[in-house]
Each structure stands twice: as C-alpha cells, then as structure tokens.
Amino acid sequence: MPELKKIQVNKVSDPANLEKVFAIRREVFVGEQNCPPELEYEFEDESTHFLARADGVPAGASRWRKTDKGYKLERFAVLKQFRGTGVGQELVKAVLADLPADADYVYLHSQTQAIPFYERLGFEKSGPEFEEAGIWHYKMIRK
Template identity: 65%
Template sequence: METLFVNKVSGKETLDQVHEIRRIVFVEEQNCPPELEWEHEEESIHFLATMDNQPCGACRWRKTEQGYKLERFAVLKAYRGKRIGQALVAAALADLPADATYIYLNAQLEAMPLYAKFGFVAEGPQFEEAGIQHFKMVKRA
C-alpha cells in the first residue's frame, strides 16, 4: 500500500520541491507563463504531497480581499488518479482559519468534479486564465 502524506511547508527545501512540481505541471505541461506562476508566493501557505516519500503534488491557499483562495493544485503526471488531489484539497481546507467563511478557487474544467466533492459550486461565466479555461468555484457550507 502506498503511503500518502500532505504536509504544510515550513522550510526552503520543501518549498523548492513545491516549486519544482508546479514548474513541471504548469510551466512545462500547460505552458503557463512563468511570471504568472510565481505571483503571491510570500503571502501564501503552501502544502506538499508525498507518496512513498517522493514529492508528487502541491497546492497553496492565501487570504485575499474577497476571502480565502485555494490555488496552484498540481499533481505530477505519474501520480494522477491516486487521490492526491483530494488529499491536497482536504489538507488546505482543514488548515484554513475558523473564521474562513468565503472560500473560493479558479478551477480548470477537468478539475471541477474534484472540487465539487468538497462542496464547491461554479459561479459566473467561464473564463480564460494563462490560456486555460476555468470557472470560479465557491465553497458552500
């Protein structure tokens, strides 16, 4: 049985692993502009998923003017379909402060069913971000 852990990032070495996963998934695979990928790093709380001690997924959350935004969910191709995305969403949600009433994210279309499992509902029109189609999704209590 594979062991999956999601931990809050505390040091530079772990943050470097998060950045490497995001670079591979977003910049290389999805051709996102690198300068967009590294916005808002300092004010974000980052998470790293490992499976059998190998870094395999990442995400972050940050407080914005609207509320709490979950973002940058990335799972390396070799690890997709192993519930890592679900573990990352659960960890990020569990880490939010108790007063986090408005929680939202911008979901790539194929990821929407994952977020829906956690109570997120699409709101507003479809839009393009970094050349990829998205919907804003808001968590309903």
C-alpha cells in the same frame, strides 16, 4: 503504477521543501500547460504552501492565501505519474483543514476539466467560464 500505501500532506515553509513545491508546479503548469512563468510565481510570500508525498516521494503541491474576497485555494498540481491516486483529494482536504476558523468565504479558480473533481469535494461553480493564463476556468465557491 503500483497502489500507494501512504499519502502525506504537510504545510511547508523551509527553502528545501518550497523548492520541491515550486519544482512540481513548474513541471505541471509551466512544462505541461505552458503557463507563463511570471504568472505562475506570484504571491508566494503571502501564501501558505503544501507538499504532498506519495510513499515518501514528492507528488503534489498547493497553497492558500487570504485575498480581499476571502480565502483562495490555488496552484493544485499533481505530477502526472501520481494522478488518479488520491493525491489531489488529500491536498484539498489538508488545505481546507488548515484554513483559519473565520474562513467563511472559500473559493478557487478551477480549470474547466477539473470541475467534477472539486464538485465532489464540496465546491460549486459561480459565474461564467473565463480565461486565465491561457487556460479556461470557472470560479468555484465552497458550499
């Protein structure tokens, strides 16, 4: 893949951009990882959604939401052709920058193979490995 010139991440709430977010998640989680659709699409109305574009092309998606524990970062998905280009890192940075000032407890559930990625971005593993939607994860907390 040619080198990307520009990665842009925006918070989105309009139907057209939300459909792009959901299409990316559908391709990555439901299509590639066989996540059951009913587990993939929950808490949508209470979440803040993000769409990453690489040189103007939809490339990745993510969201955050407030839970009873704190602020949970979720649904980080980057289309296969854009992986390894910095899209995922820009998504994490944008989501963290958007959290409210009082977001003192920030966590996520990382797929096991993504642990090193999140560690480089300031998260650390907490607790045992667990299965979620048929995929192994670790809870990670922002240091």
